[in-house]
Amino acid sequence: MRSQGTGPRLLVVAGGPRSTASSRHRLWHYRPFLEADGVRLTWIEYGGGRPGAPPLTALRHRARFLRRLLLESWGHDVVLVQKVLPPLALVRAWQRLGARVVYDFDDALHEHFSWGESAAVAASRKRRFDRMLAAADHVVAGSPPLAAYAREKARDVSILYPALERDRFADGQAEGDPEAPVVGWIGNRASQAYLGRIDAVLARVLADHPRARFLACTAPRPGLSPELDARTDFAPWSETAERDAVASFDVAVSPLGDEPWSRSRGGRVSVLLSLAGGVPVVASPGGGLEELDAAARADGIEGGLLFASNAGAWEAHLRRLLGSPAERERRGRAARALVESRLLADVQYPSFRRAVLGDAVSGGEGRRVSSGEHGPERPAGRAGGR
Template identity: 35%
Template sequence: MSAIRVMFIGRSPNLASTRVRVANLLEPLSHRGVRAELHILPRLFCERLKLFRKSAAFDIVVLQKKLLSPLIFFFLRQASRCLVYDFDDAVFVRDAFGFDNAAKIWISKSRQRRFKRTVRNVDLVLAGNAYLENIARKFNPNVAVLPSPVSLTNHPTRNDFPDNPKPVVGWIGSRTTLKYILSIESILARVAAVHPFELRIISDTPCSVATLTCHHIPWSLEQQDLEIAHFDVGLMPLSDDPWTNGKCAYKILQYMAAEVPFVASAVGMNVEVACGNTTGYAVRSDREFADSLIKLLDDKALRRQMGEAGRAFVEQHYTVEVIADKLTGLLKNLVSS
């Protein structure tokens, strides 16, 4: 088969999901017979129509995460030979952290309508995890799980560096997710009273934790892997709700790539990548969270064992190369069918 041409349409080159799930895969796809291009969705209606007209030159168009208005989606569908929808968040609900799961505030009828319309009318859906796959499958039988990949090229690991003077517990995220690390402030304070540690937070926004000394590290694409590799334990606390179940455990995959064990809430995909608590701990209560963190802080050998197991798991299932192979197969099958 000759090389297939694929147009990815994303919202912004700076958006994490577009960078991780599209931009990082373009070169690996080119080595597998897929000539892929990333195009950013314009803001103006007329510019969007110009972009869609270009799609006729491509075998496949992949709409990445964006839920379009009915009219704009109609024009895209009409212009595309094969149309794929890729998403890695629960885009069909609101992020309503702090509200009861039964509360109607989670429900967004406009998001639900756009999501259903999109999924029903594409040729293939790529979902970031099994929870998202199950939701999409209600409206389209042609759904595949495509995890978010991690690049291991020149990726530093914890074992590349000497011991920290005091164990480092770390978290990486953005201003929109700082609420999750702040939600376990009292747990971290209790743990620090038993086993002192240094807390590092990598974020685009400074964060202060009232009961602990917190070292803020400004996020940068170039330095994030190096900073994570200096963690002794990574954290991924989450609430358990319709929004967080759609998360694809990317923080944890970053920790695992750096051979850093983790403590995470047992929510959604976090449980899957914990591998029965062999790569890190997926916990269901505040007490489990504290106990698991203390256990890792107390045992350097356990941290190393879990970190190495996590790295091996990522190498087997979540590298850019592994995900590029899977995506190539899905796209080529779509064209041939």
């Protein structure tokens, strides 16, 4: 798909459609701002590569994707590649024709995936990934841990966390019953395995709060212990269901595994979505959350994120939050303030524009999109929370 404009010609090679979280939060949320700046966009999406896809289906998707790249990827000032690894010869050809090549990633592609790929596949991907990092004119990493790895290979690296839409969270949270709190979790099929790490803790804490519930927004329904399953409400994932789920959360949880793949991943989108909704989050460390929290604390914003590295910490944080509506309210305000100061798309767009367009930018920081078009220019100050 192409958009009209008079500015730089930008080819976006997206790692997935809008329904893919990383593409949505790293690319799509910036699109209105690029178009408002007159950037001439060409957009090519990769439709394959999902875990569990039949090999023949994945092969067909790759062939179709490569064909589009070969036919439509020429004549641009900048090529932004998100997560996928195109042939290095194609990258070099873009550069020989004068294009700036920017590579964006938010997964630890140099690590062995946690869902059971072979060592040979992981090693092959790491070699291709390292070559892409070295070839790119600029690399955008989704977290400080990912940036640290990229700097070993790449000539120029910046960090951008996932971008959130201001309008989506403008109304804050719906009013709920403070004596019937909802503990929420958002994830995909692969991340359901991490729930097992806190299943017993959740069941134990909820047992002491008879009116509390656990809400899982995911697909399919996760396999939980009988004790936790009896206290669980299930919302099949969609963008709308995700938004509605966050609006009902009083506390959010985000467990991770201990393997490098999990700890290095970028963004932790489900955490950021909950923070944006004014919800305090108890999370495993990793994915740049500690650095994000430290930066917010330096600005005087603290309390929205609580970190738990063992069962005792998980239980202590959850009991404290479920036992105090006032504590949830205070931390919810801090959560929303963190997002408004650093993570909304209109706040991050100038940095995104500089990182991607580089010298193709002709002056200024880009036009701010007005409130009548895509949301208010400055944070409205509402903190959400209940």
